Amino acid sequence: MADGTGLVQVEVVGVRTHVGDDETVVLLLDPESGLLVPILIGQAEASAIATAQAGIVPPRPMTHDLLKDALLAAGTTVRRVEITQLLDGVFHAALVLGTGRRVDSRASDAIALALRFECPVLCAEQVLAVAGVEVRTVTAEEDIEEFREFLDRVSAEDFETGEDPGETPGATPGSPSGGT
Numbered sequence: 001m002a003d004g005t006g007l008v009q010v011e012v013v014g015v016r017t018h019v020g021d022d023e024t025v026v027l028l029l030d031p032e033s034g035l036l037v038p039i040l041i042g043q044a045e046a047s048a049i050a051t052a053q054a055g056i057v058p059p060r061p062m063t064h065d066l067l068k069d070a071l072l073a074a075g076t077t078v079r080r081v082e083i084t085q086l087l088d089g090v091f092h093a094a095l096v097l098g099t100g101r102r103v104d105s106r107a108s109d110a111i112a113l114a115l116r117f118e119c120p121v122l123c124a125e126q127v128l129a130v131a132g133v134e135v136r137t138v139t140a141e142e143d144i145e146e147f148r149e150f151l152d153r154v155s156a157e158d159f160e161t162g163e164d165p166g167e168t169p170g171a172t173p174g175s176p177s178g179g180t
Contacts, residue, residue, distance in 0.1 A: 007082060007122035010037070012111055014053060015046045026111055028083070028123060035132030037083075037123060039091050045108035052115035064112040071097070081114040083107050083123040086131055 013027035013036070024046045025038040041049075048064045061069060071077060077098040085092045091107035105113075114121045 006125050008032070008125055008128060009120050010083075010123045010128075012049070012053070012115060012121055015041070015050045017046070026108060028111075028121065029135070030123065030128055030132065033128065033132070034135055035128050036135045037128060037131045038133065039083075039107050039111075039131075041108040045106075045112060048112040049108070049115060052112060064109065064116055067113060068116045078113050078117040078119050080120045080122055081105075081110040083110070083121070083127055085124060086127050091127070091131075 008030050010028040010030050013029050015024060015026050017024045024041055024043060026041050026046070026049055028037040028039065029035070030037075044063075048062060051058070051062075052064070058065065068078075078095050079098050079100075080096045082094045082096060083091055084094055093105045093107040093110035095103040095105050095110055095113060097103065111121060
């Protein structure tokens with residue numbers, strides 16, 4: 001949801017690796033628009049994001065855990081993370097600290113910290129517009145209901161005529177009587 005600043009809160013879906021080319025991405029989802037933003041990341045950052053999402057706490061602090069501990073020791077937190085821009089294929093981000101100060105960050109590091117601080121991840125609307133990919137967010141129940149509705153409308157003759165079930169031949173789509 002846009003917050004009036006041109007930023008939209010997104011969900012960190014998770015980390016995915018494409019087996020064929022060994023590229024790893026973190027996926028951000030804007031649930032309102034259905035846009036998914038894939039951000040290419042390194043293996044270390046992928047591991048940091050995946051372990052935080054799984055709730056795994058290493059016996060000794062890893063880099064992002066250390067940074068979290070250092071920020072807490074300095075008396076501040078990360079209030080939110082903002083994915084601010086996409087320049088020449090590189091995603092830029094900012095950590096917004098509890099003090100209000102902003103710290104420039106790589107998007108992957110910012111996301112790894114956001115998960116550790118359990119704070120929101122926001123994405124600039126223009127980044128969503130440029131990098132977002134539409135995804136289908138229909139549940140299995142909705143698919144089943146749509147199929148049942150189709151079965152209620154279809155007859156054997158529909159397969160002979162080539163017309164969509166429920167349409168009158170020559171009708172304008174969405175108008176049962178031809179659109180007059």
